[in-house]
Amino acid sequence: METQILGNNIKLFRERLGLSQENMAQYLGVKREMVSYYENGVRTPNVDILKKLADLFGVEEIELLEEASDTKTANMAFAFRAEGLNNTDLENIAKFKKIVKNYLKIVKLTR
Secondary structure: OHHHHHHHHHHHHHHHOOOOHHHHHHHHOOOHHHHHHHHOOOOOOOHHHHHHHHHHHOOOHHHHHOOOHHHHHHHHHHOOOOOOOOHHHHHHHHHHHHHHHHHHHHHHHOO
């Protein structure tokens, strides 16, 4: 059940960003078929892959396991269309989203 929710979320976020499975595979350093396995709940990504996905999507790793669609919608505020972006672009976007995510945590803690 959890792998299916995770797979659905990966596919949802990937599609919202306009990434193909091939783009995602290149960014993750895996074959395209592996992305398909993740999305279909056949395989579970390891911790390093989950971290890379969470950074790219601008969410916490735990949010990839949540079923609530309102969380998914709220966290897509930093969404972009990834058509035409290369692997380096995706890595830089993921780093930026990680910085923003950490900044928002700090702001929340100082309130």
